[in-house]
Amino acid sequence: MKTLCSKISNFIKDLIKRNQRYRTSELSDGTNITRPFSYAIVIFSLVLIVFIYFWNMIITDFFNRFGFSFFVSRVPNFFTIIQKMVVQVNWSYFSNVVSPLVDTIQISIIGTLVGSLLALPVAILASQNIMGKSYIPGITKFFLSIIRTFPTLVYALIFSFIFGYGTFIGVLATVIFTFSIVTKMLYEIIEAIDMGAFIAIEATGATKLQAFRAAVMPQIIGRYYSIILYNFEINLRASAILGFVNAGGIGIIMNDQMALQKYGNVAVIVLALLIVVIIVQNLSQYLRRRLS
Amino acid sequence: MIEFQNVSKTYPNGVEALKNISLTIEPGEFVAIIGLSGAGKSTLIKLVNKMIDVTEGNIKVNDLNIPDLKGKELRQYRRKVGMVFQSFNLINRTSVINNVLAARVPDMNPFLSLFGIFTKSDKMMALESLHKVGILEKAYIRADQLSGGQQQRVALARTLAQNPTLILADEPVASLDPITANQIMSDFERINQTEKITILVNMHHVDLALKYASRVIGINKGEIVYDGGTDDVTEDILKTIYGRELTDEDIMFKDK
Numbered sequence: 001m002k003t004l005c006s007k008i009s010n011f012i013k014d015l016i017k018r019n020q021r022y023r024t025s026e027l028s029d030g031t032n033i034t035r036p037f038s039y040a041i042v043i044f045s046l047v048l049i050v051f052i053y054f055w056n057m058i059i060t061d062f063f064n065r066f067g068f069s070f071f072v073s074r075v076p077n078f079f080t081i082i083q084k085m086v087v088q089v090n091w092s093y094f095s096n097v098v099s100p101l102v103d104t105i106q107i108s109i110i111g112t113l114v115g116s117l118l119a120l121p122v123a124i125l126a127s128q129n130i131m132g133k134s135y136i137p138g139i140t141k142f143f144l145s146i147i148r149t150f151p152t153l154v155y156a157l158i159f160s161f162i163f164g165y166g167t168f169i170g171v172l173a174t175v176i177f178t179f180s181i182v183t184k185m186l187y188e189i190i191e192a193i194d195m196g197a198f199i200a201i202e203a204t205g206a207t208k209l210q211a212f213r214a215a216v217m218p219q220i221i222g223r224y225y226s227i228i229l230y231n232f233e234i235n236l237r238a239s240a241i242l243g244f245v246n247a248g249g250i251g252i253i254m255n256d257q258m259a260l261q262k263y264g265n266v267a268v269i270v271l272a273l274l275i276v277v278i279i280v281q282n283l284s285q286y287l288r289r290r291l292s
Numbered sequence: 293m294i295e296f297q298n299v300s301k302t303y304p305n306g307v308e309a310l311k312n313i314s315l316t317i318e319p320g321e322f323v324a325i326i327g328l329s330g331a332g333k334s335t336l337i338k339l340v341n342k343m344i345d346v347t348e349g350n351i352k353v354n355d356l357n358i359p360d361l362k363g364k365e366l367r368q369y370r371r372k373v374g375m376v377f378q379s380f381n382l383i384n385r386t387s388v389i390n391n392v393l394a395a396r397v398p399d400m401n402p403f404l405s406l407f408g409i410f411t412k413s414d415k416m417m418a419l420e421s422l423h424k425v426g427i428l429e430k431a432y433i434r435a436d437q438l439s440g441g442q443q444q445r446v447a448l449a450r451t452l453a454q455n456p457t458l459i460l461a462d463e464p465v466a467s468l469d470p471i472t473a474n475q476i477m478s479d480f481e482r483i484n485q486t487e488k489i490t491i492l493v494n495m496h497h498v499d500l501a502l503k504y505a506s507r508v509i510g511i512n513k514g515e516i517v518y519d520g521g522t523d524d525v526t527e528d529i530l531k532t533i534y535g536r537e538l539t540d541e542d543i544m545f546k547d548k
Contacts, residue, residue: 196381197394200447203341204454205370206398213406214394218386 088264097272104249108235111174116182116228123186152177156247167248185227222291229284299349309335311514322484322491324505332514333494341373374451378463380443384436392418395453421449441472461493470544477504497544
C-alpha cells in the first residue's frame with residue numbers, strides 16, 4: 001500500500017515537473033519565462049470523466065438490459081402515432097381549438113408582460129455594480145435562484161392546489177416563471193454595462209435610481225425588449241404543458257384528446273399551436289433585429 | 293472657496309496617494325494640477341466631490357465639510373460641482389441632447405424623470421449648453437457617433453447644464469490629439485472667463501497647463517512641490533515636479 005502511494009505521488013510530481021518544463025520558453029539570451037498554470041485542462045478532464053461515467057450509467061445500462069434490438073424495434077411506434085395523426089386528421093375539430101388557443105395567447109401575453117415588468121426593479125437590486133458595497137445583491141440573487149429551481153409546471157401544480165383550475169393559474173405560473181428568467185438575464189446584462197456614464201451622472205448629484213434611469217436604461221433597453229420577446233416565445237410553447245395540470249389554455253384539450261387517443265384531433269391542436277409559434281417566432285425575430 | 297486642510301489619502305492596498313496636503317483655491321481661479329502618473333493628481337480631484345473619502349484631514353468648500361457629507365446633502369452639493377472625465381463617460385446608444393439632459397435629472401420631478409419626460413425649459417437649457425461649446429448642430433445625433441473631441445464637448449455641455457460653480461476635470465485631454473486638446477482647453481478657458489466658474493483640472497502635458505491655466509500646482513509623490521502663477525514656472529521647477537528632465541511625452545507640441 002505504501003509503495004503504491006509513493007508511486008502515485010512520484011508520478012504526479014513528475015507530471016507537474018514535465019508540465020512546468022512544457023510551459024517554460026527559453027529566449028535566445030538564456031532568459032526563461034513561464035506561462036502560468038491553467039486549470040482549464042483539469043476542469044475539462046473532470047467534465048470528460050463525469051460525462052463518460054454518466055454515459056455508462058444511463059445509456060450503456062439501457063442497452064445492456066434491453067438489448068439494442070429492443071430499442072430498434074420500438075422506434076417505429078413513434079411514427080405510428082404520427083401516422084395516425086396524419087391519416088385520421090379531423091379538420092372539423094378546429095372550431096373547438098380557437099377559444100383555448102386565444103386563452104393560451106392571452107396567458108402568455110399577460111404573464112410575460114407582468115413578469116418582465118416586475119423583473120426590472122428586482123434585477124437592479126440584484127446588480128452588484130449598481131448597488132455598490134451592500135449585501136442586497138447577494139441576498140436577492142439567492143432568493144432568485146430558489147425561485148428558478150422550480151419549473152413552470154410545478155408552479156402551476158402548486159397554484160392549482162391552492163386556487164383550483166383555470167386560466168388564472170396559468171397566468172400566475174407564467175408570471176413567476178417569466179420573472180425568474182428575466183431577472184437573471186437582466187442582471188447579467190446590467191452587471192456587464194459600461195459604468196462610466198453611471199458614475200458621471202451620479203457625480204452630478206443624482207440618486208442611484210435616477211442615474212440608472214438616465215445612464216443605464218438607454219444601454220440595456222434594446223436587450224430588455226429582446227429578452228421579453230424571447231420569453232413570450234418560451235411561454236407560448238410552455239402553455240401546451242400548462243394545460244396538463246388544468247392551468248388553462250390549449251394544453252387542456254391536448255391532454256384530453258391524447259387521453260382519448262383521438263390523434264386526429266391532436267393533430268389539429270398541434271398544427272394550430274405550431275402555426276402560432278412560427279408566426280410569433282418570426283415576428284419577434286424581426287422586431288429583435290430592428291431593436292438591436 | 294476650496295480649502296484642503298492637512299489632507300492625507302491612503303488606499304486600501306497601502307498606496308499613499310496624498311501626504312498632508314494643504315491648499316486654498318479662490319472662486320474663479322483656473323488651476324492646473326500637473327505631475328507624473330501616479331503622483332496623486334486624480335486622487336486630489338476626486339476628493340473634492342467625495343468620489344473617494346479622505347483618510348485624514350478635512351476639505352472645506354464654501355464652509356461645507358466635504359468628508360461629513362452624505363445622502364441628500366452630498367447630492368445637493370454635487371449639483372454645484374461639475375465633473376469631466378478622461379474617458380468622457382457619455383451614455384452611448386442615446387442622443388447628444390439626452391446626454392446633456394441627464395444632468396438635469398436630479399432637479400426634476402422624480403415621476404417625470406422615471407419616464408424620461410423633460411420640460412421645455414430643461415430642453416432649452418441643454419441646447420444653450422451645447423451652443424456654448426459650439427456643437428449645437430449635433431444635438432440629435434447619437435453620442436457614440438461623434439469624434440473624441442466632440443464627445444468631450446458634449447461632456448462639457450452636460451456639466452454646464454448642471455449650472456455648476458466649480459468644474460473638476462480629470463485628465464480631460466489625455467486621450468485627444470494635440471489640436472483637439474487645444475480646442476477643449478480653450479473651451480475651458482472661455483467658460484472660466486465668461487461664466488466665472490472655478491476650474492480645477494488635472495493635466496499631464498505641461499505646455500497646455502502653462503498656456504491656459506492661471507495657477508499651477510505641481511505634485512510629486514503625493515506632496516505639493518510647487519504652487520504659484522503660471523508665469524513663474526521655470527525649467528528648474530518643472531524638474532522638481534517631474535523628478536527628471538522633461539521628455540517629449542510630457543509636452544503635447546513637440547516644437548515648443
